[in-house]
Structures are given as C-alpha cells and as structure tokens.
Amino acid sequence: MKLENSFILAKSDAPAFFTGLAREMRLIAPKKRFGGDVIFDQVVSPKEIAWNYGHDLYPPKRFLLPHREDMFRYRAGSEPAIEASAAVPRQAIIGIRSCDVKAIRFQERFFGAPIVDPYYAARSEGTTLFSLVCNRPPRKDCFCICCDAGPYLDSGFDVQLTDLGDRFLYEIGSDKGRAAGEAGKHLLRTVGPEDLAIRRRIELAADSLFETTAYFAKALNFISYDEVAEAIWQKLGSTCFRCGACTNLCPVCTCYTVDDLAEEDGSYVRCRSWDSCQFSGFTREASGHNPRATSGRRLQRRFYHKVSYQYVQRDGTHGCVGCGRCVSTCLTNLGVPTVLKRIRRSMHEYLKSEHKSVEVR
Amino acid sequence: MEQLAHVGSRIQDASENGCTIVVADPRISPLAPQASLYLRPKPGTDLAWIRALIRTIIDRKLFAKGAAEKAGFDELVRSVADVGLDGAAEASGVDAPLVERAALALAEHPSTVVMFGLGVLQQRESTSLVKALADIAMLLGGTVLPLRGQNNAQGAGDLGLLHDMLPGYAPLTDAGARAKWESLWRCALPSTAGLNAAESILACGSGSLKALLVFGDNVALSAPRTTKSMESLDNVDFLAVADLYLTETAQRADVVFPACSFLEKDGTFTNIEGRVQRVRKVFEPVGQSKTDLEIVAGISSALGRPLETDPRIVMTEIAANVPGYERVSYGALDEAWAPPGAGGGEKPRFAPIPPAGGSDDPEYGFRLIASRIHYHQETLTMSAKSTVLAREYPETFAELNEEDAKTLGVRPGRPIRISSRSGALVRTLAVSDAVPPRCVNVPHFFGGDSPNALASYEGDPVSGVPAYKACPVKIEAVK
Numbered sequence: 001m002k003l004e005n006s007f008i009l010a011k012s013d014a015p016a017f018f019t020g021l022a023r024e025m026r027l028i029a030p031k032k033r034f035g036g037d038v039i040f041d042q043v044v045s046p047k048e049i050a051w052n053y054g055h056d057l058y059p060p061k062r063f064l065l066p067h068r069e070d071m072f073r074y075r076a077g078s079e080p081a082i083e084a085s086a087a088v089p090r091q092a093i094i095g096i097r098s099c100d101v102k103a104i105r106f107q108e109r110f111f112g113a114p115i116v117d118p119y120y121a122a123r124s125e126g127t128t129l130f131s132l133v134c135n136r137p138p139r140k141d142c143f144c145i146c147c148d149a150g151p152y153l154d155s156g157f158d159v160q161l162t163d164l165g166d167r168f169l170y171e172i173g174s175d176k177g178r179a180a181g182e183a184g185k186h187l188l189r190t191v192g193p194e195d196l197a198i199r200r201r202i203e204l205a206a207d208s209l210f211e212t213t214a215y216f217a218k219a220l221n222f223i224s225y226d227e228v229a230e231a232i233w234q235k236l237g238s239t240c241f242r243c244g245a246c247t248n249l250c251p252v253c254t255c256y257t258v259d260d261l262a263e264e265d266g267s268y269v270r271c272r273s274w275d276s277c278q279f280s281g282f283t284r285e286a287s288g289h290n291p292r293a294t295s296g297r298r299l300q301r302r303f304y305h306k307v308s309y310q311y312v313q314r315d316g317t318h319g320c321v322g323c324g325r326c327v328s329t330c331l332t333n334l335g336v337p338t339v340l341k342r343i344r345r346s347m348h349e350y351l352k353s354e355h356k357s358v359e360v361r
Numbered sequence: 362m363e364q365l366a367h368v369g370s371r372i373q374d375a376s377e378n379g380c381t382i383v384v385a386d387p388r389i390s391p392l393a394p395q396a397s398l399y400l401r402p403k404p405g406t407d408l409a410w411i412r413a414l415i416r417t418i419i420d421r422k423l424f425a426k427g428a429a430e431k432a433g434f435d436e437l438v439r440s441v442a443d444v445g446l447d448g449a450a451e452a453s454g455v456d457a458p459l460v461e462r463a464a465l466a467l468a469e470h471p472s473t474v475v476m477f478g479l480g481v482l483q484q485r486e487s488t489s490l491v492k493a494l495a496d497i498a499m500l501l502g503g504t505v506l507p508l509r510g511q512n513n514a515q516g517a518g519d520l521g522l523l524h525d526m527l528p529g530y531a532p533l534t535d536a537g538a539r540a541k542w543e544s545l546w547r548c549a550l551p552s553t554a555g556l557n558a559a560e561s562i563l564a565c566g567s568g569s570l571k572a573l574l575v576f577g578d579n580v581a582l583s584a585p586r587t588t589k590s591m592e593s594l595d596n597v598d599f600l601a602v603a604d605l606y607l608t609e610t611a612q613r614a615d616v617v618f619p620a621c622s623f624l625e626k627d628g629t630f631t632n633i634e635g636r637v638q639r640v641r642k643v644f645e646p647v648g649q650s651k652t653d654l655e656i657v658a659g660i661s662s663a664l665g666r667p668l669e670t671d672p673r674i675v676m677t678e679i680a681a682n683v684p685g686y687e688r689v690s691y692g693a694l695d696e697a698w699a700p701p702g703a704g705g706g707e708k709p710r711f712a713p714i715p716p717a718g719g720s721d722d723p724e725y726g727f728r729l730i731a732s733r734i735h736y737h738q739e740t741l742t743m744s745a746k747s748t749v750l751a752r753e754y755p756e757t758f759a760e761l762n763e764e765d766a767k768t769l770g771v772r773p774g775r776p777i778r779i780s781s782r783s784g785a786l787v788r789t790l791a792v793s794d795a796v797p798p799r800c801v802n803v804p805h806f807f808g809g810d811s812p813n814a815l816a817s818y819e820g821d822p823v824s825g826v827p828a829y830k831a832c833p834v835k836i837e838a839v840k
Contacts, residue, residue: 034641238394239373241363242735259748273749281752288755331370 141324237296405831425502566593
C-alpha cells in the first residue's frame with residue numbers, strides 16, 4: 001500500500017461522504033432484509049448500508065452483467081428500425097468484498113478483449129468499486145486466500161476500506177477511485193501510524209483465520225495435464241442435480257445466451273441472460289450431437305475452465321476467487337474446493353491401484 | 362431425486378454415510394447410483410410386490426419389537442394370508458428372492474423411513490398402496506414421508522381444500538364437526554361430499570355443473586383425456602379462473618382474475634414435514650394483480666359476505682380451530698420456524714391390505730410411464746417461459762427400450778403413435794435402456810402434449826384421483 005493514497009474516514013462522517021457521492025451516481029450497497037438476509041441493492045440513504053453484513057449469496061456482478069439485459073429493440077417488416085436501449089447509470093458499489101472485486105476485474109478482461117463488448121464496457125466504465133476488507137472470514141466456506149483474491153487486495157480496487165472500529169482506513173487504488181472521493185475530500189483525514197499497525201495486524205491474522213487448505217496445486221496438475229480418470233469425472237457428475245447454481249452464483253462466470261423476445265406491439269427485444277455450461281443445451285450442436293452430453297463431462301468442462309493452466313495462462317489467473325458460493329449452494333458437494341479435494345484423493349488411489357479402479361468419496 | 366432436490370440431496374448424503382436405500386421404480390432413475398437394492402416392478406402392480414413384502418416381513422418375523430401387539434396386526438396378517446410369493450413375482454416382475462432381500466435389508470438397518478412420490482397416488486389402488494406403505498413403516502418401527510412437488514399441497518389438505526373434508530380432516534358427513542364450523546362461519550354446510558376435481562370436469566361436460574371457479578390450476582391440460590376435458594370446460598355456462606398466466610384453462614374463461622405471485626404476498630406454506638413456513642412480500646403486486654386471498658374475499662363480498670383480507674388475522678382463526686396449527690402465529694414465525702405440526706405422530710392401527718383387482722388388456726399390451734422431464738414443472742405454464750430451460754428439450758419424445766423398438770419395427774428419431782382407450786398422441790421415439798420391457802415412458806411436454814391425454818377418469822375409488830400412471834397403451838409407427 002502507498003501512504004500517499006491512504007486516508008482515514010471516520011464512521012460518523014461516512015453518511016455525509018456517501019451522500020455527497022450519491023449526487024453524482026447511484027449507490028449500490030449491502031442491505032439487510034428480514035431474517036438477516038443480505039442483498040446488494042440500490043440505497044437511497046447511506047444510513048441503509050449494512051456495513052457489518054458478512055457475505056452475500058447473490059454476487060454483485062449482476063450490476064455489471066445483469067441477470068437479464070435488453071441490448072436493443074428492433075422492428076422488422078416494411079419499416080425496419082433499431083433502437084438502442086437506455087443509457088446505463090453511473091454507480092458506486094459500496095462494501096463489495098475483495099473476492100468479488102477480483103471477479104469483476106476478471107470479467108472486465110474477458111469482455112474487454114479481443115472484441116470489446118460495448119454493453120459490459122458501458123457499465124464497467126461507469127462503475128466505481130468501494131471494497132470492504134473482511135477482517136475475519138465472513139463464512140466458513142470462504143477460501144479467497146487460496147485464490148489470491150483476498151482478504152486484502154494489493155491492486156484492482158478503486159477504493160479499499162478497512163474497518164478499524166470507529167473509522168475506516170480509506171485506500172485509493174485507481175484514478176476512478178480518486179475522482180469518486182473528490183466531493184467528500186474534506187472528510188478524509190491523514191492516516192496515523194497506529195492505523196497502519198492495525199491494518200498490518202489484520203493482514204497477518206488472515207493466514208490463521210481463513211481457510212488455507214483448499215490446496216489447489218496437485219488437483220490443478222491432474223486437471224491441466226488431462227490425467228483425471230474419466231471414471232472420476234463421471235462419478236462426480238453422477239450426483240449433480242443440473243440446477244446451475246454453481247455457475248449462476250459464481251462471480252467469475254461470464255456465460256450468457258441471447259434471445260429475441262416478441263413484444264406486444266410487434267417489435268422485438270434482443271436480450272441476453274445468464275447461461276450455464278452445466279445445462280445440456282449449452283453445448284448441444286445443431287445436428288443434435290452433444291460433445292458434453294453427461295453431467296460428468298460438463299463438470300469436467302467447468303473445472304477445466306476454472307483451474308487448468310491453459311486458462312490460467314490465457315486469463316492471467318484461475319477462474320475462481322474463493323468466495324465459496326458454490327460450496328454454500330451446491331446440494332451435492334460439488335463446490336470448487338470440495339471437488340478438487342475429491343479429485344486429489346481419488347487420483348492418488350487410482351494411481352496406486354493395480355487395475356486402475358477408482359472409488360470417489 | 363432431482364425433482365425434490367432438498368430431499369434428494371439428503372438421500373445422497375445418507376447413502377454416502379452408509380444408509381441402506383431400497384428403491385422401487387420401473388425406470389432406472391437418477392437415484393440408481395445411491396441404491397443398495399433396486400426393484401423394478403411392472404407399472405401398476407405395486408400392490409402385488411408390496412403385499413409380498415409385508416407377508417415376508419411377517420413370516421420371517423422381521424418386524425420391530427412390539428409391532429405384533431399393536432392394534433390391527435392380526436387383521437393385517439389375515440389380509441395378506443393369500444399372498445403367494447411366486448404369484449406376486451409373476452404379477453409384478455419383482456422376483457421373490459429380491460423381495461426377501463429387500464425385507465431383510467430394511468429390517469436389519471433400523472430405523473426405516475418410507476418415502477413415496479405422486480406416482481403411488483395416481484394408480485388404481487392408491488389408497489391401499491398408501492396404507493400398505495404405512496403398514497410397512499409401522500411394522501419396521503419407522504416413519505412415512507409422502508413427497509409432494511408443490512410447496513403447499515400439505516397446507517391445502519390440512520385446511521380442508523378437499524371435496525369431502527373440513528379443515529383438520531374432519532369428514533363433511535360428521536355432524537359434530539360440521540356444527541363447529543357452521544357456528545364459526547355462521548352459515549349452513551352441506552352434509553355430503555361435493556364433487557372431486559375429476560368429477561367436476563365431467564359434470565361441466567354433462568351440464569350438471571353450471572359454474573366453475575379455478576385457482577392456479579391449468580386443468581385444461583392436467584385433467585385426464587385432454588380433448589374431452591377441454592370440451593367439458595368449453596361447455597360449462599360460466600368459468601372463472603384466477604392465475605398468474607393466461608393458461609389454456611384461463612383462455613377458456615368468461616372471467617380471469619390476474620393473481621400475483623408468492624413474491625408479492627404475505628402468507629405461509631406448510632411443507633411435506635408439516636412445518637409451517639412464512640412467505641413474505643418483497644414487492645407490490647404487478648399491475649392489477651391481487652393475492653388469492655383478496656380475490657376470494659372480493660368474490661365473497663360481492664356475494665354479500667365480507668371476508669378478512671389480512672393473512673395474519675386469517676392465521677389466528679386457523680390456529681384457534683385447526684388441529685396441528687395450535688402453536689402457529691405470525692409472531693412466533695418471525696422468531697423461528699414452526700416445528701412440524703401434530704399431523705404426524707404414530708398411526709393408531711395397522712390397516713388390512715386386500716389384494717389388487719384388475720387384469721391386463723390384451724389389445725393395449727404396453728404400460729404407460731407418465732413422467733416429468735427434469736427442467737419442467739406440471740403443465741409447463743411457468744418453466745417453458747425460460748428459453749434456457751426450454752432449450753434443454755429441442756423436441757418432444759417418448760422412450761422405449763431397444764428390444765421393444767426392434768420388435769415393433771419402430772426406429773429412433775421417427776414418430777410413433779401411443780394410444781389408449783381414452784386418447785392418443787404422437788411423439789418422436791428415443792431408445793433408452795432405463796425403460797423396462799413392454800413399457801413406454803412419456804414425459805409431460807409443451808402445450809397440451811401430455812401423457813394425461815391417455816388417462817381415463819377412472820382411478821382409485823376412495824381418493825377419486827384418476828389413474829394417470831400405468832395406463833394400458835399400444836404403440837404403432839406413424840407412416
């Protein structure tokens with residue numbers, strides 16, 4: 001971290017600071033619902049922000065890649081016409097976790113090259129991320145440390161906040177972050193040595209508090225060199241319910257499908273919506289042939305894309321940020337760390353066994 | 362398994378932890394990898410092998426300690442005295458040694474949970490079947506868990522949404538129970554059962570029913586003999602439908618009430634455990650849509666009897682009057698989930714299980730397996746609106762096993778006609794070794810193309826539920 005980019009924002013000043021920001025853009029932040037559920041949503045007043053929210057299940061990626069997004073509207077026939085959809089709002093996502101910031105940066109690279117996706121670009125250009133460091137693991141399923149995606153980020157954030165009790169440590173990480181703080185600049189104070197000491201303590205404690213045993217390396221090798229026995233993939237896939245929760249709730253997953261939806265007035269809306277490689281129709285070809293016809297094959301596809309070296313090389317990082325949402329939501333133990341562990345264990349058995357038989361537990 | 366994922370995942374976990382799982386299904390289902398023993402009875406013959414199982418448990422004295430002292434045990438023993446294990450095997454296709462292994466496996470690993478799905482309830486002998494399954498649970502000192510696909514099917518039954526019962530399962534013919542509700546509701550109640558769902562449709566057709574009010578049910582597609590049911594609905598003098606969508610049923614209506622979804626209203630659902638769960642409004646009803654309660658109350662007011670529209674107050678009335686709901690209130694539900702209601706508990710006595718009637722129809726030599734496809738629910742009113750889900754099934758199909766397809770001279774990818782004494786439909790043939798011999802698997806599909814079209818209105822005489830399953834059919838290639 002750089003000292004000249006670090007400030008202190010007193011918690012008592014935070015409402016005024018973000019009220020100032022709200023004049024320039026809409027604020028998206030964690031809101032508490034009945035029963036303790038937390039969901040990222042637009043807040044009208046900064047008082048609604050649930051700063052101590054833990055972790056949410058429904059990732060904030062949807063404010064950049066909406067669940068369903070209208071791309072344009074068109075009319076065919078004698079007077080064909082195309083109409084662009086409404087401009088996207090400028091927004092600040094406040095309180096987003098480090099893992100989700102890292103995931104959004106992954107998506108920006110995916111949608112940014114080789115062809116720039118204009119819809120994603122427009123939203124991402126207008127978005128400033130105020131991330132909030134996890135002082136301790138918000139959930140038992142978190143394993144960001146294994147994916148180099150938290151709890152602290154050394155780059156990639158616009159502004160990174162650390163809860164220091166009665167104040168936030170306010171670190172600026174980009175020009176966008178700097179610009180977003182201009183209006184409330186007078187509320188940002190100089191950082192003191194004690195503040196930095198606390199930050200250091202939190203960072204050091206993370207290693208002992210967070211799950212660090214997801215231990216990707218060996219499974220990653222097996223997957224990258226295509227050594228995982230077919231029977232293991234099939235066995236793992238045999239319990240899959242094909243619900244798609246793992247990919248839909250994954251903050252990194254980028255897949256979408258495009259539909260033309262008929263409107264009542266005779267026009268059509270071209271709309272894109274989230275899709276999942278775990279659905280059989282995702283890879284079915286026009287001939288009816290499906291290269292990934294079984295759940296096992298589709299699970300294999302998901303893990304190749306998430307952790308194999310080929311993709312790591314292309315994308316610069318693996319396609320998992322350790323947020324643990326697939327672990328929490330999968331009804332049948334097919335979350336990323338669980339599957340990697342099961343692959344590692346069963347591969348050891350498989351390689352040891354004479355007849356190359358395998359039992360997956 | 363996948364259809365009720367929250368139950369299915371627990372079965373998977375139980376299997377991982379060494380639980381013995383005995384599955385009975387004509388088709389190889391996704392439960393197969395978890396099964397310790399897989400029985401594949403011929404569709405519609407469940408009572409034969411289940412009676413054999415009961416007989417085996419009794420003969421081999423595999424029942425739990427104390428079971429023989431419970432009321433009705435001797436009647437049960439006598440009622441299955443005629444069971445010949447070989448005869449049962451011949452009728453159902455489940456071999457006697459397999460029945461014996463199932464009995465031993467279940468008895469050796471207490472405690473037993475007996476689960477059954479809708480397939481059991483939609484057969485000719487469904488009432489006997491349910492009693493028999495409950496007897497097995499009772500013999501083995503276990504419990505029964507009926508699995509329902511709809512989130513509030515249990516609640517609807519508990520609250521008397523039945524043609525012959527009052528809330529709390531008091532029969533309408535019970536004068537004492539009637540008097541209680543008459544004084545509470547300040548009205549006179551009929552002393553005999555009304556028409557059940559299937560009879561109502563028939564009565565529309567014959568003209569004896571003049572008006573029909575349908576809530577959230579696409580009966581035009583879900584009732585048996587689709588063509589005849591649609592004619593019946595067209596024939597009724599007045600049809601009113603409350604639904605979220607303009608379904609095939611709503612399109613036939615004289616009046617449609619736009620209903621709102623579960624996200625737009627407050628209320629409760631009673632799940633399959635009998636646990637009452639709260640549902641909360643997260644946004645205001647879209648457009649002019651209203652909650653079911655508001656629609657019912659509105660109609661009642663128009664008829665001169667204003668009703669309460671606040672679900673919280675309705676729940677107070679339920680708690681004060683319906684057995685099993687005594688401890689339920691919105692206040693308590695805000696604190697924690699309610700425990701399963703008192704609807705469970707020990708069954709007072711064994712029921713005798715008489716043998717099944719019926720015989721095969723030589724002209725219609727195949728049995729229908731009416732199934733669901735994974736991504737669609739009921740008549741697909743909601744699920745087919747998702748293009749991603751719809752994409753999973755590019756065309757409708759029916760499945761035969763390879764041998765039967767060869768014998769019939771029909772080829773995969775080509776159309777076949779499946780007909781019963783009640784109706785016919787055409788599907789593209791797919792070959793699957795999950796389907797047993799002399800059976801055809803016909804999943805529910807889009808726009809009225811449903812295996813229900815093949816079913817007749819006849820069914821279980823006690824429950825009145827039409828036999829959608831195991832209907833005799835014949836198969837021909839479409840030239």
